[in-house]
Amino acid sequence: MKAIILNSGLGHRMGSITDTHPKCMTEISSDNTILSRQLKKLVAFGIDQVIMTTGYYNGILEEYCSGLHLPIKFTFVNNPLYDKTNYIYSIYCAKDLLKDDDVILMHGDLVFEPLVLEAILKSDVSCMAVSSTLPLPDKDFKAVIKDGHIEKVGIEFFDKAMAAQPLYKILKEDWLVWLENIEKFCENDNRNCYAENAFNEVSDRCHIYPVDIKDMLCAEIDTPQDLEVVSARVKEVNNRTVYMCCSTDYIHSGHIAIINKACRLGRLTIGVLSDEAVASYKRYPLLPFEERKSLFENIAGVEKVIEQKALSYADNLKLLKPDYVVHGDDWVEGFQKPIREEVVKVLGEYGGKLVEYPYSSDPKYKQLDATLRAELSMPDMRRGRLRKLISMKGLVTAMEAHSGITGLIVEKTTVLQEGKTYQFDAMWISSLCDSTAKGKPDIELVDMTSRFRTIDDIMEVTTKPIIFDGDTGGLTEHFVYTVRSLERMGVSMVIIEDKTGLKKNSLFGTEVKQTQDTIENFCEKIKAGKRAQKTKEFMICARIESLILEQGMDDALKRAFAFSKAGADAIMIHSRKKDPAEIFEFVEKFRKENTVTPIVVVPTSFNTVTEEEFKQRGVNVVIYANQLTRTGFPAMQNAARTILEHHRAKECDDMCMSIKEIITLIPEE
Ligand code: SPV
Ligand code: MG
Numbered sequence: 199m200k201a202i203i204l205n206s207g208l209g210h211r212m213g214s215i216t217d218t219h220p221k222c223m224t225e226i227s228s229d230n231t232i233l234s235r236q237l238k239k240l241v242a243f244g245i246d247q248v249i250m251t252t253g254y255y256n257g258i259l260e261e262y263c264s265g266l267h268l269p270i271k272f273t274f275v276n277n278p279l280y281d282k283t284n285y286i287y288s289i290y291c292a293k294d295l296l297k298d299d300d301v302i303l304m305h306g307d308l309v310f311e312p313l314v315l316e317a318i319l320k321s322d323v324s325c326m327a328v329s330s331t332l333p334l335p336d337k338d339f340k341a342v343i344k345d346g347h348i349e350k351v352g353i354e355f356f357d358k359a360m361a362a363q364p365l366y367k368i369l370k371e372d373w374l375v376w377l378e379n380i381e382k383f384c385e386n387d388n389r390n391c392y393a394e395n396a397f398n399e400v401s402d403r404c405h406i407y408p409v410d411i412k413d414m415l416c417a418e419i420d421t422p423q424d425l426e427v428v429s430a431r432v433k434e435v436n437n438r439t440v441y442m443c444c445s446t447d448y449i450h451s452g453h454i455a456i457i458n459k460a461c462r463l464g465r466l467t468i469g470v471l472s473d474e475a476v477a478s479y480k481r482y483p484l485l486p487f488e489e490r491k492s493l494f495e496n497i498a499g500v501e502k503v504i505e506q507k508a509l510s511y512a513d514n515l516k517l518l519k520p521d522y523v524v525h526g527d528d529w530v531e532g533f534q535k536p537i538r539e540e541v542v543k544v545l546g547e548y549g550g551k552l553v554e555y556p557y558s559s560d561p562k563y564k565q566l567d568a569t570l571r572a573e574l575s576m577p578d579m580r581r582g583r584l585r586k587l588i589s590m591k592g593l594v595t596a597m598e599a600h601s602g603i604t605g606l607i608v609e610k611t612t613v614l615q616e617g618k619t620y621q622f623d624a625m626w627i628s629s630l631c632d633s634t635a636k637g638k639p640d641i642e643l644v645d646m647t648s649r650f651r652t653i654d655d656i657m658e659v660t661t662k663p664i665i666f667d668g669d670t671g672g673l674t675e676h677f678v679y680t681v682r683s684l685e686r687m688g689v690s691m692v693i694i695e696d697k698t699g700l701k702k703n704s705l706f707g708t709e710v711k712q713t714q715d716t717i718e719n720f721c722e723k724i725k726a727g728k729r730a731q732k733t734k735e736f737m738i739c740a741r742i743e744s745l746i747l748e749q750g751m752d753d754a755l756k757r758a759f760a761f762s763k764a765g766a767d768a769i770m771i772h773s774r775k776k777d778p779a780e781i782f783e784f785v786e787k788f789r790k791e792n793t794v795t796p797i798v799v800v801p802t803s804f805n806t807v808t809e810e811e812f813k814q815r816g817v818n819v820v821i822y823a824n825q826l827t828r829t830g831f832p833a834m835q836n837a838a839r840t841i842l843e844h845h846r847a848k849e850c851d852d853m854c855m856s857i858k859e860i861i862t863l864i865p866e867e
């Protein structure tokens with residue numbers, strides 16, 4: 199696409215302003231002339247070829263253009279009869295350069311805001327800027343619209359007309375029709391009219407459609423009064439502010455393209471999502487907030503980078519009141535829809551505008567994201583993430599997973615509530631659920647090789663950190679091997695309980711015989727495990743069974759302090775009471791003396807306590823230990839019973855997930 203800029207006119211209505219240079223070189227703001235502003239906008243939209251017709255002071259104009267050092271290839275065409283002809287003849291002089299491409303045609307004294315040029319360039323058909331809101335000008339162009347396209351353009355038409363500005367995008371096939379008639383006009387000595395006179399005769403073959411720019415800035419400067427009015431509007435346009443939110447930790451050409459678009463609209467502030475907000479809706483960020491922030495600070499055109507603490511834009515919008523918010527159109531539907539609606543509402547409160555650009559779904563970006571996601575699933579990337587999440591969020595949640603599919607459910611389930619998204623942070627590989635899935639009792643009967651196989655199945659399809667239920671840890675001599683294997687696999691934490699002998703599930707309490715290990719023995723096991731591990735990231739959590747086995751609060755606390763002194767990276771306190779009182783008492787008393795060691799709870803029975811309350815009280819990890827198993831199996835039993843009862847599967851159909859849903863749950867490589 200080439201731009202034709204018509205600069206052959208005398209500009210005599212400007213008075214002394216044009217004594218020493220052509221009109222287009224008149225200053226319109228502290229840093230731009232009419233022409234330099236036009237050219238910079240063209241460059242911003244990727245136009246790098248300009249044919250400029252010149253008249254008087256053509257040498258000065260050519261020198262001025264090259265002195266701007268813009269990435270534009272200029273071709274100057276002088277109209278030798280500039281003082282005796284109109285611009286129809288200037289176009290005629292340049293005709294041989296104008297037959298091979300679509301063109302942007304504009305007068306050299308036209309000042310427009312970026313959205314106007316954007317609207318014109320976006321059009322798939324030939325078009326001209328018109329306004330449905332501005333009053334019809336007395337002396338300037340008006341366009342008469344018929345059957346949806348422009349029938350004629352001129353200063354004399356008032357009927358069925360709209361104010362029009364000499365800014366066109368004309369596709370080559372239409373342009374050749376118009377240009378041919380321009381040639382006819384000029385060759386018949388008809389050189390003193392507008393180029394539009396030639397268009398009006400061929401508008402049935404050269405279809406130009408109106409693009410309604412309403413009251414956006416798009417105006418010609420003919421007089422010093424015009425200059426004053428338009429300069430004031432340029433100042434307002436230049437002061438416009440734009441806001442965009444970014445969460446990415448790598449920048450590709452798609453990001454640069456949308457940032458460039460945002461920069462065209464005004465002074466751009468980027469809100470970088472906090473680590474917590476990114477982790478809550480997408481995946482754990484590969485780069486921490488500060489590094490992601492500096493990525494954006496180093497992009498040309500970005501004026502400021504600030505933190506956006508939540509997915510909701512509301513706080514930052516209320517603070518900055520930007521004129522525009524820019525976003526891809528991918529949030530019109532889907533889980534971001536409520537966030538978009540809130541943005542529209544907040545913008546509406548003060549008159550800001552949402553500008554959406556088509557979302558780039560280039561497969562190479564998807565591939566890039568998949569590659570990075572795969573990185574997160576690798577052992578070295580996954581292992582340390584639990585520690586990071588605990589220190590970042592204060593409280594993390596883990597949900598039970600016992601197979602690839604339950605792992606995927608924990609990985610993907612997202613809930614949006616009041617502008618915030620919620621996901622589980624980690625997965626819990628429960629001995630109870632792993633054994634149950636294999637139809638075995640929870641008595642350390644399922645051997646480690648089989649338990650590791652479950653971990654592997656889950657790891658293959660997920661990225662979230664894993665907390666492994668290590669039961670008693672077995673013999674210390676065996677536990678050290680377990681630690682090394684788990685660490686090598688990329689598990690983040692193993693929890694071992696201070697029991698010995700034939701372990702039974704804690705939820706039996708004292709109904710079955712269970713033996714608690716001595717403090718000394720268990721401390722030795724912890725120390726041996728800590729000595730065995732190779733990385734700083736892996737965590738060994740000591741689980742205290744004193745409350746389950748009714749040994750009292752003092753015993754529980756004594757053990758907690760001893761185990762953390764022995765090197766335990768976290769303490770899990772368990773209870774099977776519905777009333778959370780003993781858990782709260784333990785946490786309070788432990789926290790009085792130890793403020794740093796993370797506390798883990800499994801609120802299967804004391805399930806009325808919210809995550810927020812646990813956090814307030816000083817708990818760091820909440821494990822939902824068995825809910826997928828306990829909800830999944832009854833559904834299966836029900837389906838099996840229904841089919842047996844009806845001797846066919848039809849009645850079971852309504853209970854079933856659709857095949858489509860299954861397919862979308864499971865990703866294909
Ligand atoms: C498990 O999920 O296997 C546990 C937690 O160890 S509990 O069942 O509550 O003992
Ligand atoms: Mg268990």
